[in-house]
Amino acid sequence: MDIYDKLKILADSAKYDASCSSSGSNRKNVNNGIGNGHVSGICHSWGADGRCISLLKILMTNSCMYDCKYCVNRATNSIRRATFTPQEIADLTINFYKRNYIEGLFLSSAVIKSPDYTMEMLVKTVTILRNEYNFNGYIHCKTIPGCSQELIDSLGSLVDRMSINIELPSNDSLKLLAPQKEKTGILKPMSYISNNIEQNRLIKSRFKPKFVPAGQTTQMIIGATPESDLKILKLSEGLYQKLKLKRVYYSAYVSVNNDKNLPTLESPPLLRENRLYQADWLLRFYGFKADELLNKSHPNFNHILDPKCDWALRNIDKFPIEINTANYFTLLRIPGIGIISAKKIIKARLNFLLNFDDLKKLGVVLKRAKYFITCKGKYFDKVYKFNQNFIETNLIYQERIDSNRKINFEQLSLFSNSYDNNYSYLTKEKSLLFKRLQPTKEDKIKCLTGSL
């Protein structure tokens, strides 16, 4: 088998890993070696699915001894198997890096022979890159659950980021779909790594050895099991707070295998994944808590409005917010105002009080924000009523107009039957929405509870 085939097989098996960020590490170039880290990360290309390609994402091998039901590489699947040698991976990485195709390496692996053996091979690859080629670029490595702690230590001192996938958001689901994996087997190495990172942070020497400088991440599959959004978000919150994770990735379930325990989905639940990412950002950068966004009587996200709008409408008593006096974290709670806008507002109002025209000049998007703010005590011109019903109706109506604009980007034709064509999951739903343009009261309630 030549290197072309191997790359094809092993990249194909690795593509379901969502993580591809290259940020968080500022590794310097030493001894005229190859590469350096870039703190904000650099995306080098974008694939046909719109996901960024910043790392050479491959598996070491795809011949796995486990039989997880959701996975392409499970032992009982009849697919072509291949294995890279450490030297081949190192050569490929260096040559791609030199041509500026990639920002570094993302190395994962199926479990071959035993967790320890697989882990040793990973360590060997990274050692060749770091020591023989003097490679200072970004390396993200998967940790194999169940390997020994010495191997985690030696890998951690070489790579920039480590990750272990939780895969499924509850113990029951794990038992159902990945019977050979255990909750403790996944969480134990995670807490071991986060402890080590914390300890490393406490050392106060300039010459301290690096240990996983870009932190660790994890990933879970959305839509393969019946957990609610609240449960998933609670889990992420716990991971951020207790284990100090940098990122939790959510991956919409793509049905690749047939099994009686797996759901059959026509298309991956991309909208749900999007809502979870939006909420994830609210947790990490906006000071929200999972309990605020969702609760037991309201366990899933709204289909039409984003989590922040949804929250604002349920807490309408906290609004309107005065732009010229509110502090940073209060500004962040306004729908439509993000971190960049909030910082700009704080900076600009040092000199004089802002009005709506000034906000527009600053580049603050008022599409949603205008319903929730006052400037110098005044409402926006066209917002003549401040009550929940009025805002809800307008936000949803706006959403419909926008979705119409997006759908109608096509060449007119006498014979077109555009509405019957196969739209993707998201647009189909939106086009249905648009057919009934005037929102009736009943319709509105249905939209908000998510039953369409």
Add this chain to the structure above:
Amino acid sequence: MSNWKLINKTYVYDGSFDGFLTIVFDSYSNKVLPQKIYSYKDYVENFLDKVLYIKTDYEKSKRVFNGIEKNICYESLYNSYNAFLSNEKDKEIHILKYLCNGFDVGPKINNMITTSYVFKVINMRRKALAECHKLKGLLRFQEIGNNLCYSSIHPDNNILEPLGHHFINRLPSMNFIIHDKIRDLCFIYNCKEYKIVDSKNLKISEISDDEKIYQDLWKIFFKTIAIKERKNSRCQMQYMPKKYWKDLIEMSN
């Protein structure tokens, strides 16, 4: 700046940052604002213009350069240099107003975002640096000889210098040429020093033996890494606009 005189003159300078700083020096010391500023390349002679050719004075430009950092702040120097790289039409006049007012009010100038020229300068800086960051990813080197790489780009803004510095830090032991095909400029680095030179007739005929192999491997990787069920070319195009495609190996067929 309110008592400054607006004079009916057009300044023409050599297009370099030093030349522009000379203009800043002259206008600030005489308290006058010209009507328009052009570089030699862009200027088309006009019967109505009263033209004043500005000669680049390195002494003056050095004084202004140090003065900006000392009397305003480092951020203003950063803003004005990077805004100068952009391809906006009247960039010079906006930066001139920004700097002259900055000398009067000090570092406070950067908070006055709602003032039109400050807003313009910050926007120009943002656009130029955003493109620079995008090209840090989208630039593709081709090996054309032993340890010598070549790359062509078609950027909107004149970002060759910051882009080149990024690659010097990244690959200090590789010789490379970055060719800006729109402005016909070349950034050349030979492991010790760099130079930016004019290059009208630069043509690359040969690539090295390994190059074809790795280009094919990259194309294979690019194709396989996308998940078919999630195809979204609109999203792809938004991040990777078509204007950059001609220099990308994976999109060029």
